Amino acid sequence: xxxxxxxxxxxxxxxxxxxxxxxxxxxxxxxxxxxxxxxxxxxxxxxxxxxxxxxxxxxxxxxxxxxxxxxxxxxxxxxxxxxxxxxxxxxxxxxxxxxxxxxxxxxxxxxxxxxxxxxxxxxxxxxxxxxxxxxxxxxxxxxxxxxxxxxxxxxxxxxxxxxxxxxxxxxxxxxxxxxxxxxxxxxxxxxxxxxxxxxx
Numbered sequence: 001x002x003x004x005x006x007x008x009x010x011x012x013x014x015x016x017x018x019x020x021x022x023x024x025x026x027x028x029x030x031x032x033x034x035x036x037x038x039x040x041x042x043x044x045x046x047x048x049x050x051x052x053x054x055x056x057x058x059x060x061x062x063x064x065x066x067x068x069x070x071x072x073x074x075x076x077x078x079x080x081x082x083x084x085x086x087x088x089x090x091x092x093x094x095x096x097x098x099x100x101x102x103x104x105x106x107x108x109x110x111x112x113x114x115x116x117x118x119x120x121x122x123x124x125x126x127x128x129x130x131x132x133x134x135x136x137x138x139x140x141x142x143x144x145x146x147x148x149x150x151x152x153x154x155x156x157x158x159x160x161x162x163x164x165x166x167x168x169x170x171x172x173x174x175x176x177x178x179x180x181x182x183x184x185x186x187x188x189x190x191x192x193x194x195x196x197x198x199x200x
Contacts, residue, residue: 007143013038125154142179
């Protein structure tokens with residue numbers, strides 16, 4: 001099983017770790033792939049070149065956390081680049097301060113102008129089950145949204161498949177992964193399959 005993270009920040013926006021420190025942290029945690037997703041409105045020059053040049057056994061995706069304007073004000077959607085595929089994840093709905101049903105309406109509004117392939121069901125790495133509902137009809141992803149070392153490795157996705165960017169993106173779009181959480185090692189299926197929960 002491949003272990004991966006789709007949402008982390010560096011000193012290229014509002015994170016406290018350099019890209020090299022982020023990669024090193026996830027290497028130590030035994031991850032196989034990592035998407036660096038710094039904020040669009042805070043990006044410093046040379047971001048893309050720096051991420052692309054990182055030397056690591058991890059498969060590293062270059063991403064960007066987009067600010068999308070909507071009737072709520074704005075929301076965040078990560079755009080994660082593969083070789084040919086692109087993954088768009090609607091980020092941290094629990095942080096919006098709206099009900100799950102209102103959030104479902106906001107996601108639909110955003111999806112009318114911006115592709116959405118998956119939705120986070122975490123807030124800074126902690127599971128937010130109220131947003132893991134059928135009314136939000138997308139694969140549900142667990143993500144750290146790490147800005148500091150203590151935020152790394154709180155949750156992740158695991159999937160079977162090749163360690164290739166496009167293969168990983170397709171697996172997420174198709175819901176072929178499992179969300180995992182460090183607190184109690186809770187594992188659950190992201191799709192309509194029966195829930196599997198394991199406690200360590």
